[in-house]
Amino acid sequence: MMSTVTQDPPANALARITLRNGFYGALLVVLALVPLAAQLAGAGNWTSFATQILIFAIAAVSLNLILGYGGMISFGHAAFMAIGGYSVGIASVYGLNNGFAHLAMAIGFSALFALVTGAIALRTRGVYFIMITLAFAQMVFFAFVSLEEFGGDDGLTVNSRSEFAGLIDLEREPTLYYTVFVVLLATLYLTHRIVNSRFGWVIRGARSNEARMLTLGHPVYRYRLTCYVIGGIMCGVAGFLFANYANFVNPEDAAWTTSGELIFMVVLGGMGSLFGPVLGAIVFFMMEETVGSIPIVGIYWKIFFGPFLVLVVLFAREGIDGWLVPRAVKASDAALADAIAPLARRLAAMLIDVALFALSAWLLIAVLGGWLMTLPRQPYHQDLVMIACVYVFLAGILVNHLVLPASKWRGSAGKIAMGLAVVGGDGRTLAPAQAVQRVFGQVLTIATALIGYVWMVADREHRALHDRLAATRVVVRGRLK
Amino acid sequence: MLRPRSLLHRIHADPSGPDLGANLPGRVGPMQWVLFVTQFLNGLQFGILLFLLAAGLTLVFGIMDLVNLAHGSLYMIGAFICVSIIQATGSFAAGLLIGVPLTFLIGALVEIIALRTLYARNHLDQVLATFGLILFFDTFAHLVWGPEGLSLQLPEILDGSITLPGDIVVPAIRVTIIAAGLAVAAGLYFLVSRTKLGMLIRAGASNRTMAGSLGVDIKLLFTMVFGLGAAMAGLAGLLMTGTTSEASIGMGNDIIIQTFVVIVIGGIGSIRGAFVAAIIVGLVDTLGRSYLDQFLKLFFTQQNAETAAPALSAMLIYIFMAAVLALKPQGLFPPKTR
Numbered sequence: 121m122m123s124t125v126t127q128d129p130p131a132n133a134l135a136r137i138t139l140r141n142g143f144y145g146a147l148l149v150v151l152a153l154v155p156l157a158a159q160l161a162g163a164g165n166w167t168s169f170a171t172q173i174l175i176f177a178i179a180a181v182s183l184n185l186i187l188g189y190g191g192m193i194s195f196g197h198a199a200f201m202a203i204g205g206y207s208v209g210i211a212s213v214y215g216l217n218n219g220f221a222h223l224a225m226a227i228g229f230s231a232l233f234a235l236v237t238g239a240i241a242l243r244t245r246g247v248y249f250i251m252i253t254l255a256f257a258q259m260v261f262f263a264f265v266s267l268e269e270f271g272g273d274d275g276l277t278v279n280s281r282s283e284f285a286g287l288i289d290l291e292r293e294p295t296l297y298y299t300v301f302v303v304l305l306a307t308l309y310l311t312h313r314i315v316n317s318r319f320g321w322v323i324r325g326a327r328s329n330e331a332r333m334l335t336l337g338h339p340v341y342r343y344r345l346t347c348y349v350i351g352g353i354m355c356g357v358a359g360f361l362f363a364n365y366a367n368f369v370n371p372e373d374a375a376w377t378t379s380g381e382l383i384f385m386v387v388l389g390g391m392g393s394l395f396g397p398v399l400g401a402i403v404f405f406m407m408e409e410t411v412g413s414i415p416i417v418g419i420y421w422k423i424f425f426g427p428f429l430v431l432v433v434l435f436a437r438e439g440i441d442g443w444l445v446p447r448a449v450k451a452s453d454a455a456l457a458d459a460i461a462p463l464a465r466r467l468a469a470m471l472i473d474v475a476l477f478a479l480s481a482w483l484l485i486a487v488l489g490g491w492l493m494t495l496p497r498q499p500y501h502q503d504l505v506m507i508a509c510v511y512v513f514l515a516g517i518l519v520n521h522l523v524l525p526a527s528k529w530r531g532s533a534g535k536i537a538m539g540l541a542v543v544g545g546d547g548r549t550l551a552p553a554q555a556v557q558r559v560f561g562q563v564l565t566i567a568t569a570l571i572g573y574v575w576m577v578a579d580r581e582h583r584a585l586h587d588r589l590a591a592t593r594v595v596v597r598g599r600l601k
Numbered sequence: 602m603l604r605p606r607s608l609l610h611r612i613h614a615d616p617s618g619p620d621l622g623a624n625l626p627g628r629v630g631p632m633q634w635v636l637f638v639t640q641f642l643n644g645l646q647f648g649i650l651l652f653l654l655a656a657g658l659t660l661v662f663g664i665m666d667l668v669n670l671a672h673g674s675l676y677m678i679g680a681f682i683c684v685s686i687i688q689a690t691g692s693f694a695a696g697l698l699i700g701v702p703l704t705f706l707i708g709a710l711v712e713i714i715a716l717r718t719l720y721a722r723n724h725l726d727q728v729l730a731t732f733g734l735i736l737f738f739d740t741f742a743h744l745v746w747g748p749e750g751l752s753l754q755l756p757e758i759l760d761g762s763i764t765l766p767g768d769i770v771v772p773a774i775r776v777t778i779i780a781a782g783l784a785v786a787a788g789l790y791f792l793v794s795r796t797k798l799g800m801l802i803r804a805g806a807s808n809r810t811m812a813g814s815l816g817v818d819i820k821l822l823f824t825m826v827f828g829l830g831a832a833m834a835g836l837a838g839l840l841m842t843g844t845t846s847e848a849s850i851g852m853g854n855d856i857i858i859q860t861f862v863v864i865v866i867g868g869i870g871s872i873r874g875a876f877v878a879a880i881i882v883g884l885v886d887t888l889g890r891s892y893l894d895q896f897l898k899l900f901f902t903q904q905n906a907e908t909a910a911p912a913l914s915a916m917l918i919y920i921f922m923a924a925v926l927a928l929k930p931q932g933l934f935p936p937k938t939r
Contacts (some may be wrong), residue, residue, distance in 0.1 A: 193724060237923075240923050240926060241926075243926070247724050247869060248926065248932075251861050251864075251865045252865065252922070254861065255861070255865070258858050258919060259920070263912045263915065263916055266912035266914075266915050267912055380729070380732040383729055420743065421740075422737070422740040423737055423740035423741060426734060428733070429730065430715060430730045433726045433730040434718060437726070503744055507744060
């Protein structure tokens with residue numbers, strides 16, 4: 121994962137056009153067009169939803185500066201969200217609606233809080249640092265809960281959004297969205313400049329070997345503190361934007377679950393990668409929104425999210441950013457060249473898998489769902505059966521597409537039935553991380569309207585996008601030496 | 602569009618109620634002393650509950666080097682299981698005697714299924730994965746027991762109150778908690794310092810690789826220790842439910858952070874440190890909530906003091922922890938072997 125960060129940028133500009141950079145470029149274009157698409161589709165809430173995602177993306181990028189690049193495991197980053205938010209909320213209680221003042225206060229108080237708490241927390245190491253940052257955030261949480269005149273634990277409604285002397289009208293949704301978008305771009309650019317500066321290299325050096333950096337004469341403590349303060353300020357700005365977006369601030373913004381979710385976004389996206397946290401934020405909210413909108417199952421979406429988080433930690437530590445970098449692959453593998461599976465058999469294997477998926481989905485939704493609906497509605501017991509069945513369904517998908525391919529069976533049920541196997545270089549069985557990356561490639565292919573499969577037809581070895589990413593080949597079992 | 606968020610993060614039920622010490626300012630009569638002793642006992646009781654949680658957490662960290670955020674979930678699950686059994690059988694003793702061992706088993710199961718693979722990982726991975734477990738357990742409790750939680754009717758003997766010398770009336774459940782907690786602490790001390798299992802625990806804590814190569818079944822030992830921690834958490838959950846008379850979803854999330862404060866102040870891995878720090882934190886928190894406004898009135902106007910006191914008293918243990926860590930970054934009793 122880290123090799124992608126520490127590489128020197130290639131001199132040739134064209135050489136920079138990798139799958140990863142192309143993906144991020146496309147992502148930025150899509151993000152820039154969201155309000156337009158929402159307008160055309162007549163779906164105004166898209167813009168609002170995307171605004172929320174991007175605000176948390178800013179927060180995640182700022183946490184990544186501290187956590188991913190700096191190696192400081194802060195479990196209290198959400199405190200800065202709340203501090204930025206309450207800068208708007210409390211000021212507007214006193215009738216101060218000037219956006220410049222709000223922003224200055226959000227930055228000032230975040231910086232001050234980061235400086236004071238960071239100065240104490242950075243004296244500690246390891247798990248003590250995790251706990252003390254958590255405790256400081258908790259302190260902020262309880263402070264806002266106790267401030268009864270500012271809403272207490274009910275939160276505080278922000279009656280009007282920050283006013284920027286008529287320059288920017290945040291009351292208009294698209295304007296707010298583009299403001300957030302520009303702030304995100306600025307945050308990304310700033311992070312890029314920081315981590316590639318001399319300062320940034322000292323921070324990253326201290327993450328891998330603190331003693332060495334100290335021996336070289338770098339004041340690691342001061343550098344880390346500065347990094348911590350910069351990250352805190354960026355997140356304070358995110359909090360400022362969130363208060364404007366939601367018209368509401370809440371002690372919950374500082375809750376440790378929010379901090380945990382921010383860490384999750386960073387880890388899922390890819391620690392120590394510039395764009396990774398943005399992806400992490402997008403995937404997190406997409407998941408919350410899609411799973412959360414399913415009837416019954418949606419109420420309990422965290423019962424799926426929790427184990428998913430555990431699986432990400434156990435098997436997907438490269439993060440999405442790491443998956444976008446193709447694994448190194450031998451240019452041609454003579455031993456495998458004769459065994460490459462013909463397209464027809466691959467298609468048949470795929471159809472079997474799709475049929476299995478469709479059948480189990482139909483069993484789950486139509487049969488089981490229909491049967492449950494006919495029962496008298498016993499509180500929770502029905503839900504329990506429902507969730508248990510969804511669990512079995514998801515476990516089935518997991519086994520078919522991840523566990524089986526990475527086991528001695530070397531392929532999903534469809535592939536096994538058609539006598540095919542998925543192998544890595546030299547015909548080896550896939551490593552778990554490799555299988556995960558391959559599934560990610562498949563999701564990417566499906567999400568891009570099957571463009572990845574075009575590759576499969578054109579390629580001599582019939583390797584689709586996911587095979588290229590994971591450096592895998594689909595071969596006929598019998599012909600494998 | 603606001604993110605749907607639960608209201609899980611309430612302050613733990615204030616054992617003292619609205620500040621009882623606020624009346625009769627300036628006059629220290631017998632009434633004041635009674636109140637003070639009552640508050641002191643409340644603080645002691647809260648501290649002992651914290652110790653029951655902190656002991657398991659600090660053992661697990663000291664021996665397995667595992668940061669387990671989900672310890673609070675075992676506390677909650679333990680409470681739910683015990684209360685369910687009490688509701689089903691009508692017997693408090695049955696709930697205690699079946700529920701707590703059951704929590705031991707659940708803890709062992711969680712260790713075997715989910716946590717075993719995390720020992721080799723770094724602290725960030727452990728924090729994130731056990732955070733995932735919290736989300737799972739909270740929703741699981743919601744699914745199985747419903748969103749309202751379970752209410753507990755204490756047996757008569759625990760429901761009444763006890764009159765101590767000097768007309769101090771204390772609810773029996775609080776005295777029970779103090780007694781039970783001290784008994785567990787003594788039992789734990791005996792277990793760790795006087796028994797074979799305790800010897801293995803200490804061996805594992807000082808050098809687990811060495812202990813493993815000397816033929817100790819480290820895997821089994823870890824599962825046992827984790828189960829022990831879970832059982833103590835479950836007991837704490839039941840006892841806490843005795844004072845609030847309700848087991849609720851997210852009750853573990855409120856108290857787990859305070860437990861972390863305890864083990865950080867005490868020095869992570871030290872049971873003795875956990876005990877001392879738990880009592881201090883319990884007292885600071887409870888007495889702070891009742892007497893901080895009085896204290897502030899010495900320096901500020903009445904109105905300012907009354908405004909600042911609630912916020913400040915809620916922050917008090919965190920300020921205390923920051924102060925301890927600023928002076929002793931390894932906590933009050935840093936374990937010698939690490």
